[in-house]
Amino acid sequence: MSLVTPKKGYKSVPWLFGKKIEIPDEWEVKSIKELGEIVTGNTPDTTNNEYYHSDFLWASPIDLQKEKYVKQTNVMVSKKGFSISRKIPKDSVLVVCIGSTIGKIGIASVEMSTNQQINSIICNENDSHFIYYQLLHNNYLIKNIANQSAIPILNKTEFGKLKLFIPTKITEQQKIATILSNVDNLIESTGMVITNSKKVKKGLMQKLLTQGIGHTKFKKVPWLFGKDIEIPEEWEVKKTDDIFDFLISGTNARSDLNDVGEIHYIHYGDIHTKWNNELNFDSEKTPRIDKEKVSRLPLLKEGDLIIADASEDVEGSGTSISLKNIKNKKIVAGLHTLVLRRKDETISFEFMKYLTSISYVKIQITSWVTGAKVFGLNKKSCKEIKVPLPPLSEQQKIATILSNIDSKIESQEQYKENLQKLKKSLMQKLLTGEVRV
Template sequence: MISGHFTKAYFNSTSGRNELLRLSAGGVQKNLKGSSVKSLKFPLPTLPEQQKIATFLTAVDGRLAGLRRQLELLGAYKRGVMQRVFSGESVGEWERVTIDEVYGFFSTNSLSRAQLNYEAGDRKNIHYGDIHTKFSHHLNASRTEIPFINNEVIAKGAAYKQTVRVGDVLLADASEDVSDIGKATEVVDAGTVPLYAGLHTIHGRPKPNKIALGYSSLLLQSPQFRKQVSKIAQGAKVLGISPTSIKRIKLPLPSLPEQRRIATFLRALDDRIALVERQLAGVEAFKRGLLQGMFV
């Protein structure tokens, strides 16, 4: 006899999937015939051992489902908090300000990926593609892989503009997807190597006594900011925004003490979400390794 749960575990393993792929016929569109599956051979322990394995894997799957549910609930809770906070209805003194009133902007360079490397250099450069795909809402340059500028580019005396500092914000000014246009990161650690804002980025710096550290990342991912960015984005296949266009965006802004309280609370929530994401990734890796080791 054979346990159905054990069979499922085998076919979800790397070995099981490879065997099914080997038996499949066709080109791009693979077909698997019942007669081929019947000839498939795989390791089969005793039924009690199968049941033990199936019980353990069921428990692992339950843990995965629980973590995914936690992430779903935490994400929904954060979205709700963000919506309430940035509606301007929170307790405290709020004012409506334009982006231009709280941020100053600098020119950025246009160095391409071909002019950057990940091995060595005296200066680092932020490419907009990394804002889209790699950076979180808080950028810690000491812990994040950021490319160096090639030495020959530096030797030619290219203009590098203003260095990036703690508290600065960097926005991607181009994207094919309206949900990604204007995606931003706030620098919480600029690292030890001079850092510059590069191709298709907008480099902003909070004006004195306007924005608490940690609040910019919240402000620039708020539903109100995202909605207004989507309205000003221009282009057909590739959408674009500029510092001039975002300067006119208006948003509710609380006092500095209130900003700090909000930033602290939401940063703790982000940390909780990140912890659950790491736990989920760990359990998924554990299950993959378990299945791989079981059916070698």
């Protein structure tokens, strides 16, 4: 049996499952208990209101990994409650070790306490931010080692045995942590820009889709529940049944779909999770299905509006997409969708994709959905939806404004996604010593 010699500057060390792995000569394999003190949190008596107030952070699993630092918690404890809690100092590393969210990680932004589902590491001479990233990178180890019973658990003793690769020089730990923190800061700031852009879009949509552009004269029109609404004088109200033809859709389950079928298949679940108002076939992929399974369904056309008629929450009811850049593709709409095709040019393709975002339309949809755990909108109700409709030229202007914002948000989201990929790559290279700093 031949032995593989480690490359220059690296050494071979024992790792999991009897395997060996190469790390830099200046690095060590250390257990978590060697890196600092481990503190398991506790819960002050929940029946005693004197223990709970908005004085001190008290973390539970729900508070971790929203972002790197734990800056706020759903529940806070009073000075009295904090006095009987197991305190951890600022920059301690928090790890969920019990429950379905086992492996979630965060860093204490201030002195605080946690519940018993969280083990915290109060680092000694090691950099807590480096330990945070190393645990984040090796998150799978926590989940694999945890007792896989009905409730996954990794007790304090077993958690302390978990091993990590650690540079012996704290300066190298700090350099690695700084690089990754800088990328994290960019991801966080980009996320804030996206959130703000979406708020701007929401405000503009509310104004443009109900008041239009530059109108000074408005009229009252009958609406729901005997009430009136005001719309610009040049606008009219039409029912969806007057604007659209309603086509049939499929009933195929996910199990019928594949990656190679001749027909593109639009599943209602993807409308909720993948696409924002529009499905652009130049840049997006869809599941496929074999032709014989959907032979009775009409093929979709450019601009068709597809509404998801089922949702797990009322707010998601009526989520829709319009189709763009279909070209020669063969496409059908599937289970739990309503297919609307415009009858004439009363409504523009560009404006259609914002139809179910009009607040007056959304109110009707949420009023008419039925169900308990899953909320559904039937075709009959959908045909009765009243739409406040601007003249065609104004529709196009409104759609252009909103499309420009959509493009900006899409660009920001792509930038954030690229940063996340960069972070993943850097973690793999820096936290294993493959690249030295």
